[in-house]
Amino acid sequence: MTLQNVAIIGGGLAGLSLSLFLNQRNIKTTIYELRSSNITSAGAIMLSPNALKSLDKIGAFDRIKSKGYFFRDVTFRNDEHEYLDAYEMGNADRFGYDALRIYRQVILDELRSMNGEAGVDIIHEKKFSHVVSENDNGVTFAFADGETCTADLLIGADGIHSTVRRYLVSGIKPAFSSVMAVTCAIPTKAVQVPYKPYEMPVSIHGQAGAFVMAPQNAEGSELLAGIQYRTHERTREAWDALFNDKQQLLDIMRADYDTWNPMVKSAIDAVPLDTLAIWPFHTVPKIEKWKSDKGRVIILGDSAHAIPPAAGQGVNQAFEDVHSLSILMGAANQGKVQWNESLDWWQEYRQNRIDRVTSLTNEMNRRRLPGWAGEGETIDSSWLFGVEIDKDVNAWIAEKK
Structure with a gap:
């Protein structure tokens, strides 16, 4: 099987980075994105050493490293600022990279520019509809406007509400975890720290749970501030209404105002209404298969987990x-591995790490809700950040040879 013409559904971070990995292996890609090209993405993301190592492979790290805030630990403190614990999110001495907090739009813009420089077609306002047919030679798929296309491989990088996923498994719906984050962006200078220097990012734990503050631009002049809040599931329309009701979001953030220390109070007092946002925590149940029987349709990223x-x-x-999959695709094109067998191994390899990350996420959720006061062991991130994807995947390929 050769894979020379790949269609990627979804022009987010996963789809854009995948096309760059595949371009290095002379595999042609076309990206189909539902949204228009002028839609922007709000908020910032945290990139840890495992991801930065992958981004470095496609040349993206050098383009973004001056545009975000580097750090190593998130420090946990109680309401009196006493040290509880720390979570290492990066360490250049141990893993080659510190953690990087960066605006999502910044990295989207860079990856889009890199795809343009590589000659990758990104077709916007194109809504994927369904797979028409699949055989040993490729896959035919349709869009909502009635157009059909054919490719050697169709990859769903279309997010938690993936349409491509429906072709592989039915009845899978994202589940709400009963927790959402209420976040905002505040000027760092508005926060009254009890002493200087005061380590950031910080997670301050009080009666109401955790109040998190994290720098999110290169100079550290702006902070993400946020809380986690237990609530009920809503319809899409109700979530949108809540997002747009900035006063209600501020009221949620201020609900336990009197219980917080002066530093947190100063942060809450500085909240600009227009920056308030929500992030309902949804998960996708573990999916039995990330590929079709013939191996011509695959899902990854939030579509799969x-x-x-x-x-x-x-x-x-x-x-x-995307890093690990691209290596296998290159090996399949060189006849070093059988494609379906590769995909079976790939899903198992990735699912094992996803399971461990899910356990870590559950522990971090527990720590951010009311009741945690520092108990439990310090989290060891070495298994997560010390991963060597090229080594792992190439070792499996060598076994097959």
């Missing part, structure tokens, strides 16, 4: 997906 953001690993795991 959406992870809540408490440990900051959702997009990082998507980058691991």
Whole structure:
């Protein structure tokens, strides 16, 4: 089987990075994106060493490293600022990279530019509809406007509400975890720290749970601030209404105002209404298969394994997906491995890490809700950040040879 013409559904971080990995292996890609080209993405993401290592492979790290905020630990403190614990999110001495917090739009813009430079077609406002047919020679698929296309491989990188996923498994719906984050962006100078220097990012734990503050631009002049809040599932329309009701979001953030220390109070007092946002934590139940029987349709990233953001690993795991898959695709084209066997191994390899990341995420969620006061062991991130994807995948390929 040769894979020379690949269609990617979804022009987000996973789809854009995958096309760059495949371009290195002389595999032609076309990206189909539902949204228009002028839609922007709000908020920032945390990139840990495992993802930065992958981004470095496609030349993206050098283009973004000056545009975000580097750090190593998130420090956990109680309401009196006493040290509880720390979670290592990066360490250049141990893993080659510190963690990088960066605006999502910044990295989207860079990856889009890189795809343009590589000659990759990104077709916007194109809504994927369904797979028409699949055989040993390829896959034919349709869009909502009635157009059909054919490719050697169709990859669904279309997010938690993936349409491509419906072709592989039926009845899979994202499940709400009963937790959402309420976040905003505040000026760092508005926060009254009790002493200087005060380590950031920080997670301050009080009666109401955790209040998180994290720098999110290169100079550290702006902070993400946020809380996690237990709530009920809503319809899409109700979630949209809540997102647009900035006063209600501020009321949620201020609900336990009197219980917080002066530093947190100063942060809450500085909240700009227009930056308030929500992030409902949805997950995707474990999916039995990420590929079709003939291996011509695949899902990855949030389409296959959406992870809540408490440990900051959702997009990082998507980058691991595309990095590892691209190596296998190159090996299949060289006749070193059988494609379907490769996909079986790939899903097992990736699922094992996703399972461990899910456990880590659950622990971070537990720590951010009311009741945690520092108990439990310090989290060891070495298994997560020390991964060597090229080594792991190439070792399996060598066994097959």
